[in-house]
Amino acid sequence: MNTLLPINNFYKKILRIALPAIAGLSTQMVVSLVDTAMVGRLSEATYALAAMGIGVLATWALISFFSSLATGTHVIVARRFGQKDYVECGNTLNNSLFISLTIGIIVAAIGAFFAKPIADLFASDDEVAFYASEYIFYRFLGIPFFLISVSYRGFYFGISKTKIFMISGIITNLLNIVFNYIFIFGNLGMSRMGLAGAGLGSTLASSFDFFFYTAIMLLPSYRNRFQNFRRIKIDFDVIRSIWKISIPVSLQNVFILIGFLIFVAITGIIGTQEQAATQATISTLFISFLPCFGFGIAVQTLVGNNLGAGKLNLAKIYGFETAKVATIYTLILGIIFILFPQYVLLMITNDTSIIQTAKPVLRIAGFAQIFYAVGVVLANALQAAGKMLFVMKAEVITNLFVLVPLSYLFGVVFGYGLTGAWFAMPIYIILYSAIIFSKFLSKDWYEKIPLKSQ
Structure with missing residues (x-):
């Protein structure tokens, strides 16, 4: 009995932070599913879904290098908050916002x-x-707003205020669905834009995040505690600290997305319908991916x-217990994906041929995702402890030197098609996950990260 109470308390604290984050991230999942479902019901669905897979991954491959500013901000603010240095938390947010605004304008111009x-x-x-080119163009127009929101998220995550993220996510993503419905199909007097309308709708909705997060920071309780608007200055020590933490995570994100982009391209070599089925499967997997990221936010x-x-x-202890909770979630979903793939895929598209093509690969993905939670959660814990380079190397090796070549080998060279690639x-x-887990088991998994006056 003496050991059960602390464990229950651990779970309560984990869920108190994780559940709002999961709710916020799940709204993004819902938008992804709804977007894909809308696009999947266009007359040009096969081409549009294949293009959406390329557009989503290509967009994220370029901007994810900088979206890891959330991690740099999150890690520093979490450490400072634990030290009760609230003014430095506000100073970290100010400098993170400066980085995001500058980079956001440049990246938007280049991407478009x-x-x-x-x-x-x-x-x-x-x-x-x-x-795909039309979709990418419109998505990049909203990058400055997106990156500023990323900095705000890192700050709110660091001080355990994930409910703010949840509220903003729900409203923003509801707006996203409304805008996409209007522009994809040409409703309320607007011209039909097809897939390009999905990109424009997402860009318009992303601007709300910026205004909402800024309004929260202007509340007296936040202004008085963190004093970020009273002490505005460019602090190069903080900027360097954010970059030292963020760059390995940025490189990891880029390599992940490039790897998956190549993976999608490999399925395109097998066939356009196979590429569309891959996009449908990836969109379905957001049901498990995004909540796992929510547990990652909590553990970080x-x-x-x-x-x-x-x-x-x-x-x-928090690292291990969070991984346990997340694994229970992915296990349940994995069983559903394996037993009822056709019904899950109906959320994405009503195209019978795409569903039949995607069924066996969703079963494979359902089995794989059971092990995904351990890797994601403990990787976030290692990043919070300063092991960004280790996590990055583990991802690069397994993604680019295992997933990519084996998918080409099994799917194209050996001729096993889409099932072989997956x-x-x-x-x-x-x-x-095995590499990350073994590192977390070691005794040297935490070390001082490069923070000013650590």
Whole structure:
């Protein structure tokens, strides 16, 4: 009985932070599913879905290098919050916002300008490339708002205020659905834009995040405690600290998305319908991916807070207990995906041929995702402890040197088609999770990260 009470308390604290984050992230999942469902019901669904797969991954491959500013901000603020240095938390947010605004404008301009070459690079079909380029162009217009919101998220995550993220996420993503309905199909007097309308709708909705997060920071309780609007200054020590934490995570994100972009391109070599089925399967997997990221947010906050307070043993316990909870979730979903793939895929598209093509690969993905939670959660815990480089190397090795070559080998060279290409997925996920888990078991998994006046 004496041991059960602390464990229950751990779970309560984990869920108190994780559940709002999961709710906020799940609204993004819902938008992804609804977007894909809307696009999947266009007359040009096969081409549009294939183009959407390229557009989503290509967009994120370019901006994810900078979206990891959330991690840098999150880790520093979590440590400072654990140390009860609230003014430095506000100073960290100010400098993170400065970085996001500067980079957001530059990345938006570059991404919009090179939308067509990016689409041509990864699409083997001209019509798919055309749709993808339009989608990429409109998505990049909203990058400045997105990156500023990323900095705010890192701050709110670090101080355990994930409910703010949840509220903003719900409203923003409801707006996203409304805008997409209007522009994709041409409702309320607007012209029908098809896939391009999904990109424009997402960009318009993303601006709400910026206004909402800023309004919260203007509340007296936040202004008085963190004093971020009273002490505005460019602090190069903080900027360097954010970059030292963020760059390895940025590189990891880019390599992940490039790896998956190549994976989608490989399925395009097998066939356009197979590429559309891959996009439908990936969209379905957001049901498990995004909640796992929510548990990752919780563990990064809890590990960071406890490391900042010098409670190293508690930090490690929170890592393991969060991984357990997340694994229960992915196990349940994995069973559903394996037993009822056709019904899950109906949320994405009513195209019978795409569903039949995607059924066996969703079963494979359902098995693989059971092991995904351990890798994601403990990787976030390691990042909070300063092991960004280790996590990055583990991801690069398993993604680019296991998933990509094996998917091509099984799917194209050996001729096993789409099922063969997707068979590389569980090998990649199990190997990555095993590497992360073994590192977390070691005694040297935490160390001081480069924070000013640590």
